[in-house]
Amino acid sequence: xxxxxxxxxxxxxxxxxxxxxxxxxxxxxxxxxxxxxxxxxxxxxxxxxxxxxxxxxxxxxxxxxxxxxxxxxxxxxxxxxxxxxxxxxxxxxxxxxxxxxxxxxxxxxxxxxxxxxxxxxxxxxxxxxxxxxxxxxxxxxxxxxxxxxxxxxxxxxxxxxxxxxxxxxxxxxxxxxxxxxxxxxxxxxxxxxxxxxxxxxxxxxxxxxxxxxxxxxxxxxxxxxxxxxxxxxxxxxxxxxxxxxxxxxxxxxxxxxxxxxxxxxxxxxxxxxxxxxxxxxxxxxxxxxxxxxxxxxxxxxxxxxxxxxxxxxxxxxxxxxxxxxxxxxxxxxxxxxxxxxxxxxxxxxxxxxxxxxxxxxxxxxxxxxxxxxxxxxxxxxxxxxxxxxxxxxxxxxxxxxxxxxxxxxxxx
Numbered sequence: 001x002x003x004x005x006x007x008x009x010x011x012x013x014x015x016x017x018x019x020x021x022x023x024x025x026x027x028x029x030x031x032x033x034x035x036x037x038x039x040x041x042x043x044x045x046x047x048x049x050x051x052x053x054x055x056x057x058x059x060x061x062x063x064x065x066x067x068x069x070x071x072x073x074x075x076x077x078x079x080x081x082x083x084x085x086x087x088x089x090x091x092x093x094x095x096x097x098x099x100x101x102x103x104x105x106x107x108x109x110x111x112x113x114x115x116x117x118x119x120x121x122x123x124x125x126x127x128x129x130x131x132x133x134x135x136x137x138x139x140x141x142x143x144x145x146x147x148x149x150x151x152x153x154x155x156x157x158x159x160x161x162x163x164x165x166x167x168x169x170x171x172x173x174x175x176x177x178x179x180x181x182x183x184x185x186x187x188x189x190x191x192x193x194x195x196x197x198x199x200x201x202x203x204x205x206x207x208x209x210x211x212x213x214x215x216x217x218x219x220x221x222x223x224x225x226x227x228x229x230x231x232x233x234x235x236x237x238x239x240x241x242x243x244x245x246x247x248x249x250x251x252x253x254x255x256x257x258x259x260x261x262x263x264x265x266x267x268x269x270x271x272x273x274x275x276x277x278x279x280x281x282x283x284x285x286x287x288x289x290x291x292x293x294x295x296x297x298x299x300x301x302x303x304x305x306x307x308x309x310x311x312x313x314x315x316x317x318x319x320x321x322x323x324x325x326x327x328x329x330x331x332x333x334x335x336x337x338x339x340x341x342x343x344x345x346x347x348x349x350x351x352x353x354x355x356x357x358x359x360x361x362x363x364x365x366x367x368x369x370x371x372x373x374x375x376x377x378x379x380x381x382x383x384x385x386x387x388x389x390x391x392x393x394x395x396x397x398x399x400x401x402x403x404x405x406x407x408x409x410x411x412x
Contacts, residue, residue: 019137019145021192022129023152025089028189029125030156032096035182038161038261039254040099041240042247043175047103051244052372058240059368060112064119065361072127081128081135086193088125093186095121100176100183119361127357147272147334154269161262168255175254217348223405224340225355227398232360234391236367237374237384238299242322245381249309250318260319264326271327275334284339284403288332289396295328296392303385336399343406 015023044054076084095118102110133145160182167178243261246252252260278287302321305314337356344352374384 015141015145015148016137018196019133019141021196022085022132023145023149025085025189025192026125026129026149027152027156027159028186029089029092029122030152031160032092032156032183032186033122034153034157034261034265035160035164035179035258036096036099037240038157038243038258039164039175039179041243042254042257043100043179044103045244045247046175047106049103049108051241051375053108054244055241055368055372055375057108057111057115059365059372060115061119061122062236062361062365062368064116065123066358066365068120068123069127069357069361072123076128076131081132082193082196084124084128085132085196086190088121088123088128089189089193090187091121092118092125093183096183096186097180100179104176130353150334151269151272154265154272157265158262158269161258161260161265164258165255165262168253168258178254216351217344220344221348221352221355223402224343224352225359227395227402228336228340228356229359229363230391230398231395232363233367234388234395236364237371237391238388240364240368241371241381245306245385246318246322249306249381250315260322264323267323267327268330271331272334275331278331279335279338284335284406285400288335288339288403289400291328291331292392292396292399295325295332296389296396298322298325298328299385299392300389303382303389306380306382339399339403339406343402343409 040058041054044057045051049057095114099111099114099118102108102114129149130146133149137145163182163185164178167173167181173181243252243254243257246257246260278291281287282290298321302318302325305318305321308314340352340356371384374387
């Protein structure tokens with residue numbers, strides 16, 4: 001095991017310095033995003049916002065990303081990406097601080113605008129990272145660069161969760177002040193972008209846009225994205241609000257959930273390192289369907305703890321299921337990405353990537369609105385989580401059918 005981690009470390013350290021600089025900057029952006037994911041909902045709840053209002057406000061961030069994904073993807077093509085990375089690295093912490101100030105001062109009318117702006121600025125950074133990596137790293141380093149880039153989400157969550165817990169234990173500042181301090185830390189990512197000069201533009205032959213669109217295989221793209229759409233809608237009903245489940249049912253405070261979230265992100269980060277081994281041993285069929293099926297079972301058990309939450313063993317079971325569910329669902333994500341990219345073929349891969357971004361953000365926007373509606377109707381968290389489990393199950397079966405189609409396609 002030690003040898004495996006040593007080899008992984010050496011591979012990552014062989015990455016180009018400018019690639020590592022961008023990934024380090026991304027880590028600091030993810031610290032801010034991770035902190036707000038962990039405790040923003042609880043902070044809003046403590047400031048007298050209802051669960052319905054919380055869902056309404058945060059949905060605007062997903063709406064902004066959904067609407068911006070396609071235009072920004074086309075706009076950055078053939079352009080130097082440093083300004084977009086720099087804008088996101090500056091803008092995300094600034095807007096994060098303004099969100100906290102607006103909540104503290106009861107400027108709720110400004111929150112939709114701020115969340116939209118946050119989504120726009122976050123997209124400026126995130127949508128630019130992958131093209132930068134693809135342009136500016138050697139082919140043999142691309143896999144590790146992309147993996148490390150995706151891992152910044154988990155590592156940012158780990159770091160911010162530990163900071164939140166330590167601030168709570170060692171100081172007397174409240175959740176809002178903690179979020180502001182972590183947002184200030186987010187500015188440190190700028191130092192890695194100031195001297196960023198490498199950006200090798202790869203200008204392809206100029207083609208007519210209509211010609212490109214007409215030559216895309218939309219049927220393949222539709223088949224490849226259907227399972228993701230179903231699972232993303234289910235995820236949007238649960239993941240953004242799972243901290244409220246623990247807060248309302250088990251009185252888990254923000255700092256305590258931050259520590260749980262850090263542990264979960266650590267498991268996600270570790271499990272992601274073993275995705276190639278899982279794929280080589282089990283293949284797409286077992287690797288994707290089994291890991292996601294076990295994750296769905298864990299989610300069902302987690303939801304069921306709401307019915308016996310007053311017993312001492314309910315909380316340990318809920319935490320255990322939460323810790324198990326996230327790594328297993330995320331373990332399948334790189335495999336599903338590889339599966340769908342190979343399934344649609346090289347001519348459709350860029351469009352598939354854009355569609356996938358829009359699906360995740362768009363589905364989370366609509367799911368947040370659905371969550372808000374269900375809460376207003378009096379649905380319990382367990383009922384909503386069961387609905388998520390049902391959607392996950394349909395999505396897993398859809399992946400199974402897609403894998404069968406992929407295998408037949410390869411044989412043919």
